Amino acid sequence: MGQTLAEKILSEKVGRPLRAGEFAVVPVDVVLMHDGTGPLAVRQLGAMGLAGPRRPDRTLVFLDHGLPSPRKELSNDHAFLRQFARAAGARLYDCGSGICHQVVAEEYAAPGQVVVGADSHTCTAGALAAFATGMGSTDVAVAMGLGENWFRVPESVRVEVRGAFGPGVGAKDLILWLIGHLGADGATYQALEFGGPAVAALDMSGRLTLCNMAVEAGAKTGLVASDGVTREYLAAMGREGAWRELGPDPDAEYARRVEVDAGTIVPMVARPHRVDNVAPVSEVAGTPVHQVFIGSCTNGRLEDLRTAAAILRGRKVAPGVRLLVMPASRRVYLEAMRAGVLADLVEAGATISPPGCGPCAGVHLGILGDDEVCLSSTNRNFQGRMGNPKSFVYLASPATCAATALRGVITDPREVLA
Amino acid sequence: MILEGRAHKFGDDISTDHIAPGRYYHLRSQLSELAKHVLEDADPQFAARLRPGDFVVAGRNFGLGSSREHAPTIMKLAGVGAVLAGSVARIFFRNAINVGLPVVICDTSRIAAGDLLRVDLERGVVTDVTQGFDLRVAPLPPVMLAILRDGGLVEHVRRHGRLLLEV
Numbered sequence: 001m002g003q004t005l006a007e008k009i010l011s012e013k014v015g016r017p018l019r020a021g022e023f024a025v026v027p028v029d030v031v032l033m034h035d036g037t038g039p040l041a042v043r044q045l046g047a048m049g050l051a052g053p054r055r056p057d058r059t060l061v062f063l064d065h066g067l068p069s070p071r072k073e074l075s076n077d078h079a080f081l082r083q084f085a086r087a088a089g090a091r092l093y094d095c096g097s098g099i100c101h102q103v104v105a106e107e108y109a110a111p112g113q114v115v116v117g118a119d120s121h122t123c124t125a126g127a128l129a130a131f132a133t134g135m136g137s138t139d140v141a142v143a144m145g146l147g148e149n150w151f152r153v154p155e156s157v158r159v160e161v162r163g164a165f166g167p168g169v170g171a172k173d174l175i176l177w178l179i180g181h182l183g184a185d186g187a188t189y190q191a192l193e194f195g196g197p198a199v200a201a202l203d204m205s206g207r208l209t210l211c212n213m214a215v216e217a218g219a220k221t222g223l224v225a226s227d228g229v230t231r232e233y234l235a236a237m238g239r240e241g242a243w244r245e246l247g248p249d250p251d252a253e254y255a256r257r258v259e260v261d262a263g264t265i266v267p268m269v270a271r272p273h274r275v276d277n278v279a280p281v282s283e284v285a286g287t288p289v290h291q292v293f294i295g296s297c298t299n300g301r302l303e304d305l306r307t308a309a310a311i312l313r314g315r316k317v318a319p320g321v322r323l324l325v326m327p328a329s330r331r332v333y334l335e336a337m338r339a340g341v342l343a344d345l346v347e348a349g350a351t352i353s354p355p356g357c358g359p360c361a362g363v364h365l366g367i368l369g370d371d372e373v374c375l376s377s378t379n380r381n382f383q384g385r386m387g388n389p390k391s392f393v394y395l396a397s398p399a400t401c402a403a404t405a406l407r408g409v410i411t412d413p414r415e416v417l418a
Numbered sequence: 419m420i421l422e423g424r425a426h427k428f429g430d431d432i433s434t435d436h437i438a439p440g441r442y443y444h445l446r447s448q449l450s451e452l453a454k455h456v457l458e459d460a461d462p463q464f465a466a467r468l469r470p471g472d473f474v475v476a477g478r479n480f481g482l483g484s485s486r487e488h489a490p491t492i493m494k495l496a497g498v499g500a501v502l503a504g505s506v507a508r509i510f511f512r513n514a515i516n517v518g519l520p521v522v523i524c525d526t527s528r529i530a531a532g533d534l535l536r537v538d539l540e541r542g543v544v545t546d547v548t549q550g551f552d553l554r555v556a557p558l559p560p561v562m563l564a565i566l567r568d569g570g571l572v573e574h575v576r577r578h579g580r581l582l583l584e585v
Contacts (some may be wrong), residue, residue: 023559032563039446048575065443073448074444119485120483120484136512137487138513139513139516146580149581154561207545218482242436338535364442367441384436384439387440399468
């Protein structure tokens with residue numbers, strides 16, 4: 001009997017065949033932490049009596065949630081992590097480098113790796129056929145100090161996507177549809193394995209969006225087989241040598257199969273305050289918004305900013321609407337700047353913020369007022385998520401965000417596409 | 419290990435943003451300060467009403483969302499004796515056991531707010547003393563049971579120098 005991609009990667013790592021449901025201690029290739037979870041991980045490492053990172057060059061420390069620091073307490077946490085990275089020889093990604101998951105995709109993730117991070121969206125790197133999953137600070141400290149951690153090999157849900165996306169529709173709409181279909185706990189403890197012609201045709205940016213939100217259905221990780229798109233992406237990042245073909249066996253066994261035709265997917269939103277409270281944009285069209293946010297590890301990549309700029313170029317954001325744009329990494333920022341994408345967005349009325357996670361996690365840079373409504377390209381809309389429990393967050397694609405910024409009310413992007 | 423306490427009821431899908439809101443991000447290195455806001459966005463009066471040893475009794479998918487271990491840590495610091503829930507999100511489940519906060523997965527629908535509960539972790543039984551019924555508990559995997567018995571993951575690794583998959 002064949003193996004799913006998750007079973008294959010974990011089996012390879014431990015050197016014996018593993019099946020869904022088995023427990024195993026598995027070596028870890030890349031460990032990451034950030035300014036919200038890193039200080040605790042570092043303190044726990046010491047409390048366990050472990051000397052330090054087994055692989056300092058694969059221990060990544062990101063100052064990405066609170067930058068530039070809005071509070072002295074966070075400044076002190078930043079100083080603590082800088083000191084740790086210096087002393088331990090870990091890789092420090094200081095303020096402005098980018099969101100941890102974006103930088104991991106650009107510089108580290110590769111097919112067949114096991115990636116563990118003290119952030120729930122670590123699953124993003126599954127787009128490069130890595131087994132990548134989020135854990136808490138102490139678990140990450142164990143992965144860092146012992147070079148391994150325990151895993152329950154997950155059952156997999158095969159998500160088979162046929163056909164092709166229509167204009168103005170893409171990966172974000174598909175993953176929102178899927179989360180609505182499965183429910184916020186529909187894939188708990190499982191892996192979502194995405195495949196089929198529409199996934200094969202997706203660029204890496206779209207695949208990262210899919211895997212990023214696997215956790216919003218409760219999944220341990222999302223995965224896409226490694227193929228020519230993976231190779232091209234790694235080559236563009238100067239890492240073609242890290243490429244190899246890696247996919248599930250044709251006779252792999254799945255807990256469940258979901259089949260969908262991409263041509264039937266329409267622009268989707270998740271309504272407050274649940275990610276699985278999903279509806280077509282048409283059902284909430286006309287809802288006034290105060291703020292639109294385009295950014296995050298879900299949708300802050302060059303392709304996302306290009307999509308938004310294509311809609312906003314030569315036009316103006318509606319009066320009374322604040323459009324915030326945050327490139328996901330320094331690389332994305334530079335590329336968007338050089339391509340003129342940022343100029344188009346700024347001319348339309350956008351405010352560009354430095355690469356990071358601030359607004360999405362309610363830390364700073366775009367906290368909502370009481371009763372305010374935000375349409376956001378991010379991944380969570382729980383009550384209080386964007387910093388105020390009396391505010392309302394809708395989630396959507398960058399195209400829907402741009403169209404909404406233009407009109408000031410939630411708008412189907414297909415209405416404004418040139 | 420037998421625990422006793424009163425039930426504080428919550429609904430389905432209580433996220434780690436409800437438990438440890440992002441607007442207190444700057445308090446993550448001051449856990450006793452952060453603990454004053456525990457579960458604030460699900461029940462603003464919870465921290466004031468909680469007595470040491472009380473239980474958080476919730477519905478489906480408790481602890482979904484962010485990986486912040488601060489969520490179960492401040493629940494424990496505030497005095498929560500255990501979490502009883504119909505189901506628990508994956509990262510929260512690991513984190514709670516890692517910090518020594520027992521998680522009991524059972525059908526919580528019949529438990530009422532204020533009920534006196536007794537939890538026998540070894541036998542895997544929850545007794546609603548107020549209403550007089552027992553609930554069956556889903557067993558923990560051996561590795562999690564070993565971590566919980568050691569008092570958490572830090573103690574587990576200190577004691578054994580590695581992870582024990584079998585007890």
